[in-house]
Amino acid sequence: MKALGPRGLWLTVALLVLALLVLPFLVKNYRVFQFNLVLVYAIAILGLNLLTGFNGQISLGHGAFYAFGAYTAAVLMDKAGVPYWATLPAAGLLCFGFGLLLGFPALRLAGPYLALATYALALAVPQLLKYKRLEELTGGVQGIVLVKPDAPFAFSLLGQPLSQDRWLYFFTLAVAALMFLLSWNLLRGRVGRALVAIRDHPIAATAMGINLPLFKSLAFGVSAAITGVAGALGAITVAFVSPDSFTVSLSIFLLVGLVVGGLASIPGAIFGAVFIQFVPNIADDISKSAPSAIYGVLLIALMILMPSGVMGVLNGAWARLRARGS
Amino acid sequence: MPALLEVRGLNAAYGSIRVLHGIDFSLEAGRITAILGANGAGKTSSLRALCQTLKTSGSIVFDGHQLVGRATEDVVRMGVAHVPDGRGTFTALSVEENLRLGAYVRADRAGLALDMEKAFSRFPILKQRCHQQAGTLSGGEQQMLAISRALMLRPKLLLLDEPSFGLAPLVVAEIFSIMRRINQEDGVSMLVVEQNASLALDLADHAYLLETGRVVLSGTSAEIQQDESVRRAYLGY
Amino acid sequence: MDALLHQIVSGLANGCIYGSVALALVMIYQSTHHINFAQGEMATFSTFIAWALIQAGWPYWAAFATTVAISFAGGLLLQRLVLRQVEKAPVLTNVIVFIGLLLIFNALSGWIFEHTLKSFPSPFPKDSVLASRYVSAHELGSAAVMLGVLGALFVFFRLTPLGLAMRAAAQNPDSARLVGIRVSWMLALGWGLAAAIGSVAGMMIAPVVFLDPNMMAGILLYGFAAALLGGIDSPLGAVVGGFVVGVLENLLGAYVIGTELKLSVALVLIVATLTLRPNGLFGKTVVSRV
Numbered sequence: 001m002k003a004l005g006p007r008g009l010w011l012t013v014a015l016l017v018l019a020l021l022v023l024p025f026l027v028k029n030y031r032v033f034q035f036n037l038v039l040v041y042a043i044a045i046l047g048l049n050l051l052t053g054f055n056g057q058i059s060l061g062h063g064a065f066y067a068f069g070a071y072t073a074a075v076l077m078d079k080a081g082v083p084y085w086a087t088l089p090a091a092g093l094l095c096f097g098f099g100l101l102l103g104f105p106a107l108r109l110a111g112p113y114l115a116l117a118t119y120a121l122a123l124a125v126p127q128l129l130k131y132k133r134l135e136e137l138t139g140g141v142q143g144i145v146l147v148k149p150d151a152p153f154a155f156s157l158l159g160q161p162l163s164q165d166r167w168l169y170f171f172t173l174a175v176a177a178l179m180f181l182l183s184w185n186l187l188r189g190r191v192g193r194a195l196v197a198i199r200d201h202p203i204a205a206t207a208m209g210i211n212l213p214l215f216k217s218l219a220f221g222v223s224a225a226i227t228g229v230a231g232a233l234g235a236i237t238v239a240f241v242s243p244d245s246f247t248v249s250l251s252i253f254l255l256v257g258l259v260v261g262g263l264a265s266i267p268g269a270i271f272g273a274v275f276i277q278f279v280p281n282i283a284d285d286i287s288k289s290a291p292s293a294i295y296g297v298l299l300i301a302l303m304i305l306m307p308s309g310v311m312g313v314l315n316g317a318w319a320r321l322r323a324r325g326s
Numbered sequence: 327m328p329a330l331l332e333v334r335g336l337n338a339a340y341g342s343i344r345v346l347h348g349i350d351f352s353l354e355a356g357r358i359t360a361i362l363g364a365n366g367a368g369k370t371s372s373l374r375a376l377c378q379t380l381k382t383s384g385s386i387v388f389d390g391h392q393l394v395g396r397a398t399e400d401v402v403r404m405g406v407a408h409v410p411d412g413r414g415t416f417t418a419l420s421v422e423e424n425l426r427l428g429a430y431v432r433a434d435r436a437g438l439a440l441d442m443e444k445a446f447s448r449f450p451i452l453k454q455r456c457h458q459q460a461g462t463l464s465g466g467e468q469q470m471l472a473i474s475r476a477l478m479l480r481p482k483l484l485l486l487d488e489p490s491f492g493l494a495p496l497v498v499a500e501i502f503s504i505m506r507r508i509n510q511e512d513g514v515s516m517l518v519v520e521q522n523a524s525l526a527l528d529l530a531d532h533a534y535l536l537e538t539g540r541v542v543l544s545g546t547s548a549e550i551q552q553d554e555s556v557r558r559a560y561l562g563y
Numbered sequence: 564m565d566a567l568l569h570q571i572v573s574g575l576a577n578g579c580i581y582g583s584v585a586l587a588l589v590m591i592y593q594s595t596h597h598i599n600f601a602q603g604e605m606a607t608f609s610t611f612i613a614w615a616l617i618q619a620g621w622p623y624w625a626a627f628a629t630t631v632a633i634s635f636a637g638g639l640l641l642q643r644l645v646l647r648q649v650e651k652a653p654v655l656t657n658v659i660v661f662i663g664l665l666l667i668f669n670a671l672s673g674w675i676f677e678h679t680l681k682s683f684p685s686p687f688p689k690d691s692v693l694a695s696r697y698v699s700a701h702e703l704g705s706a707a708v709m710l711g712v713l714g715a716l717f718v719f720f721r722l723t724p725l726g727l728a729m730r731a732a733a734q735n736p737d738s739a740r741l742v743g744i745r746v747s748w749m750l751a752l753g754w755g756l757a758a759a760i761g762s763v764a765g766m767m768i769a770p771v772v773f774l775d776p777n778m779m780a781g782i783l784l785y786g787f788a789a790a791l792l793g794g795i796d797s798p799l800g801a802v803v804g805g806f807v808v809g810v811l812e813n814l815l816g817a818y819v820i821g822t823e824l825k826l827s828v829a830l831v832l833i834v835a836t837l838t839l840r841p842n843g844l845f846g847k848t849v850v851s852r853v
Contacts, residue, residue: 052655056655058654058655058658060600060658060662105834105837105838108837108838108841109837109838111654111655111658112597112598112654112657112658113598113791113837113841115598115600115658116598116600116787116791116833116837117830117833117834117837119600119784120784120787120788120826120829120830120833120834121830123780123781123784123826123829123830124824124826124827124829124830127823127824127825127826127827128824128827130823131823131824132821132823248780252662252666255659255662259659263655290670290674292666292667292669292670292673293666293667293670293671293674295663295666296662296663296664296665296666296667296668296669296670297663297667298663299659299660299662299663299666300645300660300663300664300667303649303652303656303659303660303663304645304648304649307652307656377741379737379740397745398740398741399740399743399744399745399746402740402741402742402743403743407741408741410737410738410741414735414737414738414741415738416731416734416735416738416739417734417735418730418734418847419727419730419731419734423727423731426724426727427727427728427731427739427742427744428742430724430728430742430743430744431742431743459847475742479742479743
């Protein structure tokens with residue numbers, strides 16, 4: 001960036017933003033739909049990263065928060081007629097509470113035990129969603145079908161209209177930008193340092209006066225809220241929720257995305273999301289079992305060879321470039 | 327008579343940080359040798375280098391065998407027992423299990439029982455706490471346990487890393503006097519690393535003084551105790 | 564009254580299954596201090612190997628023994644080749660690697676053996692004189708096998724020098740090296756034994772629930788609950804925990820919440836145990852000074 005100078009930096013950013021804004025009009029609707037899912041997963045991974053990457057609390061159950069947010073949005077839209085955009089803060093708030101609630105027993109669980117408990121949570125979710133006594137609310141096995149929102153105004157660019165998917169793209173992009181900005185702001189200050197201190201040296205952190213239980217529980221709450229918002233967006237984007245969309249695989253995929261992108265890296269979430277959205281499509285052509293196998297091999301290979309993920313490699317290369325320049 | 331331990335040009339590093347710069351020292355069989363120095367001088371690193379738990383280059387000849395490049399487990403099998411700083415006790419296991427582990431590489435079962443009895447007679451408190459979890463022992467008791475565990479190997483060379491660390495003076499005195507007895511009765515050679523110079527010099531026959539990874543002084547304990555600069559810097563008078 | 568007895572006995576029988584899985588988990592924990600998330604999938608894969616051998620005409624016990632041996636070797640190799648690379652890495656890294664293994668074994672099972680349900684034979688004759696209307700011959704046989712494994716593990720860990728060395732290597736690898744224990748090989752041995760125990764568990768479970776790649780997913784969770792309840796470092800606890808979990812599952816399912824929320828029961832059990840009694844019923848509380 002030194003080579004580019006401050007004006008060069010702004011120019012690059014501006015070009016990037018422009019590209020993002022024009023992108024949906026350059027491709028077909030289905031691609032836009034896939035991009036929307038990438039953005040949704042990116043937000044979900046961001047939430048997971050806050051808890052696991054930055055704060056070191058291993059969660060194998062973030063799919064549960066995603067599901068909770070998705071069902072909140074679905075139920076509000078379907079049963080209470082709440083407009084789609086209003087379901088996001090509702091999902092966020094409810095998931096915050098849910099996460100906070102889980103955060104308290106989680107305080108007593110170290111590393112692999114927390115992973116185990118969250119894994120159990122993830123496994124239990126589909127059964128809970130199918131539970132007969134909750135059927136009236138959740139729609140049981142059938143799930144809930146939603147109506148995709150229309151764009152609020154007509155618009156056209158490069159011959160392509162502002163379709164539902166394209167409108168949702170901009171909506172999701174805005175929400176994602178907001179989430180990333182808020183997270184970045186939160187993590188670069190006192191809070192971020194406290195979270196990382198707790199991750200790396202909990203005893204020393206306590207000795208320095210950081211209120212461990214408070215931070216750890218709040219980390220759970222905020223992390224759940226962010227992923228819950230992603231879930232709500234996901235429900236709106238796909239216009240459908242059902243118990244079998246939220247199996248333990250979702251939690252594992254989010255973890256894969258986190259690891260690929262880079263633990264404790266905010267921009268990494270985007271790489272991770274791109275990965276988990278597009279790799280299964282390619283891998284599925286090979287065999288039904290291929291995506292799992294690829295993910296498995298990748299997880300292990302990454303942990304051995306590239307533990308800091310894509311962002312780690314990029315950061316490393318960038319640092320070497322700068323060192324050579326100066 | 328060839329020395330039991332002959333170290334020449336020993337370098338050691340933690341990753342890319344070098345802590346020992348080509349040091350030389352030796353140890354006669356049956357003797358007690360001390361390695362002195364301030365914090366960060368490289369004393370603990372010297373012992374770790376002997377055990378090969380650190381990356382080393384140079385020459386370490388023990389009992390006629392070259393140690394550099396061997397695995398720690400093999401060095402142990404040659405008769406080197408290391409009592410690490412912090413004791414290294416197996417805190418979740420019982421006192422008795424800790425002692426058994428000390429004899430892990432030995433093949434003779436009968437000798438094991440005998441040595442356990444010896445340990446208990448030397449340190450009666452260990453017999454009392456025989457089935458207790460080692461982590462519940464006090465600092466002094468854990469040090470006794472650590473030394474006993476090392477002796478269960480029937481080692482030719484006993485390495486002790488800061489045995490006085492964190493212990494009350496009375497306890498330290500007791501332990502050091504027992505160490506002298508062990509050396510005299512069983513003929514176990516000892517290499518003692520200590521920050522407490524006067525304590526170490528009372529126990530040892532020979533001593534080496536390390537500063538930032540280099541040997542700056544060596545000689546008999548008496549010689550070192552007389553040395554002006556050592557007296558001022560390390561003995562406090 | 565009859566129904567209640569039936570539920571309890573059936574629960575005990577299921578408990579054997581959970582206990583067997585829990586034993587494998589305890590084995591891994593005792594030797595590596597890790598929780599093996601891939602245990603279920605590894606056991607399933609082993610069971611498929613046995614199935615393939617039996618399909619090829621091998622007599623049952625020959626297939627059984629060979630599978631156990633292959634699993635042992637496989638577990639050992641797995642540690643030597645893959646897990647050794649992340650031995651010294653933080654917990655999160657290891658958890659991720661275990662999840663990776665879970666995915667790979669699951670995918671392998673599905674790819675090689677496909678997803679159609681298969682039946683797996685039981686070595687215990689159906690019309691044995693010991694079977695009654697409460698408990699089948701297979702259930703009795705599985706229980707005997709599991710108790711046999713338990714006995715062997717107990718003797719191994721508590722009474723043999725090798726078992727002691729394994730426990731030491733898991734707790735304090737540095738000190739273990741200083742007494743001459745080859746720590747890396749201890750870890751490899753632990754994984755080998757765990758894989759072998761897992762394969763035994765799988766071969767006892769398959770006749771009951773039918774064999775398919777996802778056979779163990781829910782059972783693994785119950786195995787975890789059992790292991791935690793009993794104390795993650797206690798083989799006896801694993802077995803007792805298994806029985807408790809099995810009976811609770813049945814009683815709660817029949818009389819309290821219905822059979823649809825079984826996994827939630829496991830979840831609650833796990834969280835409750837970890838929160839209220841983290842060392843389980845038989846685990847040891849370790850005191851460590853900061």
